[in-house]
Amino acid sequence: MPKFIKWITAIILVAYPFLVGWSLSHGKLWEISILLIIVGIVRYFTGRNSPMLPLTYLAIVSGGLSLILKDQAWLKLYPVAMSLSALSMFLFTLLRPPSMIERFARIFEPDLPKSGVQWTRKVTMVWCGFFLINAVIATYTVFFTSMRIWVLYNGLISYLLMGVLLSGEFILRKRQQRIHQQ
Structure with a gap:
């Protein structure tokens, strides 16, 4: 199952700009922010030894700041x-x-x-x-x-x-x- 989850999170991150574009054009700032935070948390627990760990932290921080400050720039x-x-x-x-x-x-x-x-x-x-x-x-x-x-x-x-x-x-x-x- 972890391999499946890794693939899903990778696909979400590759499609990220499209997801953000669609979400923000439909007024879904908090939904896409939460999705980014969840993907970051999942990536953290499935890839703790990954050299991409800093990018995982960035996903969590970007989603979190967007959510807290209600500002789409953090997602972008x-x-x-x-x-x-x-x-x-x-x-x-x-x-x-x-x-x-x-x-x-x-x-x-x-x-x-x-x-x-x-x-x-x-x-x-x-x-x-x-x-x-x-x-x-x-x-x-x-x-x-x-x-x-x-x-x-x-x-x-x-x-x-x-x-x-x-x-x-x-x-x-x-x-x-x-x-x-x-």
Whole structure:
């Protein structure tokens, strides 16, 4: 059952911008706030050892502040907080290696060559840049755009950009590996 619950909470968090957009356009501020708090609490109890634990705390705090202050901005700031948290985690691994991308790479390639370590460090820097830019754009959508634009960017465009970056990195990594194998 915990695996099922983890999947449900993950789906809710991925669909979060759409849920917030729909809820707020229908006057359901406290309902979506409570949902975010519940998802955060469930994630806390099902993933205490997860490196994503800071994001779990952010969900609880964002939902709680929205509920207490009756302000939708706290719900809309959650994607900003997620980007800043991811930036912090990736940046921290640049200061205290191995880099985040090297950690991921070693799952599939435990004996990563020195060239691979250098490559993953650069890719981690690119991801840091992405998360910073994403946080800035997401913040802009909270305060200066309509709910529709906020949902479009935070629920679709940012995910597409992550997918493009991930795919591009995968293609370039394979190319890099071929160059260094010759």
